[in-house]
Amino acid sequence: MTRPTDLTLGKRPAGRTLMTADWLLAYCGNGHCLVPRGELVMEDGKVIFAGLRFDGEVARRIDFGSALISPGLIDLDALSDIDTYVLVTDNQPGWSKGRIWPRSYVERGPYEMYTPEELAFQKRFAFGLLLLNGITTAAPIASLYYREWGETVAEFDAAADAAGDLGLRVFLSPAYRSGGMVLEAPGKMVPMFDEEKGIAGLADAIGFIERQHGRHGGLVNGMLAPDRVETCTLGLLQRTMDAARDLDCRVRMHMAQGKLELETMHQLHGASGPQWMADHGLLSERLVAPHATHASETDLKLYAEHQVSIAHSPLVSARMGGTLNSFAACRKLGINIGMATDTAPPDMLMNLLMGLVACRISEKASDAVLSKDLYDAATLGGAKALGRSDIGRLAPGAKADIAVFRLDDPYMTPTIDPITTLVLGGSGKVAQAVFVDGRLSMMDGQLAGFDIRAARERVQRQFEGLIAKYPDRSWQHPPVSEIFSPSYPILT
Template sequence: MTASAQQALAALPLGKRPEGRTLLTADWVLAHEGDGHALLRRGEVVMEGGEVVFTGHAFPGEVARRLDFGAALISPGMIDLDALSDLDTTILGIDHFPAWKKGRVWPLSYVENGPYEMYSPEELAFQKRFAFGQLLLNGITTAAPIASLFYREWGETTAEFDAAADAAGDLGLRVFLSPAYRAGGMVLHAPGDMRPHFDEARGLKGLAEAAEYIARQAGRHEGLVQGLLAPDRVETCTAVLLRETFARAEDLGVKVRLHMAQGVMEVETVRKLHGSTAPAWLAQEGLLSERLIAPHATNATEEDQKLYAERGVSIVHCPLVSGRGGSSLNSFSKIRDMGVNIAMGTDTTPPDMLMNLLAGLITGRMNDGAPDRLLTRDLFDAATLGGAKALGRSDLGRLAPGARADIAVFGLDDVSMAPSIDPITTLVTGGSGKVTQAVFVDGRLSMRFGEVAGIDMRAARAQAQAQFDRLIAQYPARTWGHPTVEEIFPPSYPIREARNA
């Protein structure tokens, strides 16, 4: 980036739209032409207010300022439809097995004593603000938040999501959200013996609260906040709750995100409860449609995949989290060729979409047994156009006149990256979220060179660590047999403390 452009960027008010037209240029611009993206060498993007008004070369009009990012790619902002919005507890399961023994399932003794919240209302509000800042640092401009309900009393609350809406407005992040709810949960009755417990009335109450939240919050902060109904997981829902969910979604005009076909425990539980896989069960209930967004599909059978294709269901591919757990989408190219729309999610910290695209490329090619059926552009499309299609928003995920000015700028000259001829291949195979230089959301400058509007990320990181430490200290009460923290989460290697002199 030229020195003059750096000065011009630094002069822009963080968290606000610059006045007048702003022209962005770089060595590469990923614009939208016809049915897909096209690379413009030394292209230009002009935005005014919250909208893109021009993409191409040699803009003929007047502009208030020009920002030349040099060796960079100006791209549509990434869309993350499984964006972690709490402090990441999935990392606790990477080396610690089995899950029931490591505090990942409620023991019966805990349920009988009465579940409780492990976080205060202030901590719940903070962790979403911190997570939203991390998304912006990684070039993500649109997110559908997700969080674990394990450490909750039951579901999420409207109070914490009111705070989340305000955080999205303050930081400048486009969000589709409402509090997650459920009609049941898995309970550990004995070592390895996990059974579902249901309270349908509580689930219906959560749905009503989520619908009220959407009616009240959708459209706030100049449209950055939109609704999405988010029942927790398919095995925690009853048919009544899901039928009511889709009916309310139709009334509200919103999508439904429901995790399914994502793990062995879910598959076994749903078969015991309903005699089929989750997608087949929802098809029998008449609930598979374009309204459904379904992470993760790693355990989807061929029949399930066909049902997704026939009914217009979008899946959310989270290859990094899936791969860490020993599973993968089988396969990206196969499901794509069947006509299933594929969006992307990160579902962990850091929410590094570029890292996820590389993980998706690697696992996809391994499942194909060949390298030529899946290209880097396929993953990039999923993180932009696929997410926009899943949300039903043709004005997102692309840079074209009339689209919202949701833009990420990725540096291509980081010293850790190899020289390249193609910016997409370079970023997917050798980049990371750390090369994100600037992010505009709806025309607002939300992030520049690690500085995020509305939050001091360095101070927030220290606060997050202290909050996480307090969370870990509570794990024994929610773990079978109540072992110590050290027994639940032993270190990778023995720890030796310094001896006193």
């Protein structure tokens, strides 16, 4: 690789910058195309050329060698905290492991298990990890189980600043809800609601978007984030969709994602989440809905009819025994699918492989889906879900949001087609460089003004501190040693 000395982390290089590599993934009018030894030129945060040869003058040239220059990846449900869902992967059932608040905890009064400083720090750390994985656009997601209720404006003001400092394009606002599930007895969960908290949370989110949208040179964008369909009242969702229209922003809400949700929706409303939303005129192209693993054929047809986008997180779903049924079937219906990470590790390439495998197993066909279909979802599909045509592609006029993936990694040998190689054998560890809005946000594992390796030690301490509080919100409040057991007995 040849790298100019004037290329600095956290800075947008002045003048025209030409990049080349063994492969360039350019946009060719109606989709991506591979350009061998192609050239990409960016200036003032935008792509001005993506193709075979650029004839104009440039200020610098970068040759990444054995690599793919790609549009930056788009994460519609991007992990933005220190993931606690990994704790229940091998510790079941989830209701007994702090995933549902017991009545005793609710009556004592839920509390914030992190300090404001810890909440702000984990956003910055998580955003750094996304960049390390080649993700240039993110819609953050975090757990509410360790929160007093919803997310706060203060932590999202800090998150907006972290995105601006690190150089990550984000779509966000504090998550809110008007209800939650309470554990009354082993396996018995019932919904509880507090409408005023939901309306207050929406007001906070609207105020945040009005203040923050467009900051940091357009890196910060508004998105409303009601928590889950079963934790929101009809009034709250009606106000949410009205606000999205007024603000001209997207709405992300988890829906059709689990058995408990489906049972709760039928108990409360006599219909699935998508059907209930459709009955009240609340489905539209503004809605991004993770994960659709429990969507019926009727639900999926409603998504297609109303142009709802699915945020597909195959890794977290498959780890818990679920899958989208299926990626190929949804595409045949005309549903737009974007990709998401949702959980640790926030590795989009790993999710693309899991999505490929899960679809082929669901369809029992090796040709049901191809690597490029998943890659399209992580770029073009994500951009469409967000209502943007200037990201997710490398074409003149598009934002210079770029990820460079190494193809010479010995663990990823042999190289075939570059997209197939990355999907079948790649991981975020082969992400070599990331540019967002033309600014160098990551290079060789280094971030602008943030030591991710040193921060990891603080993250681990913070995570362990949270685990120590799990007995407070677990059924009958057993010690941590009983909540989370080791994989094998520990010899002492």
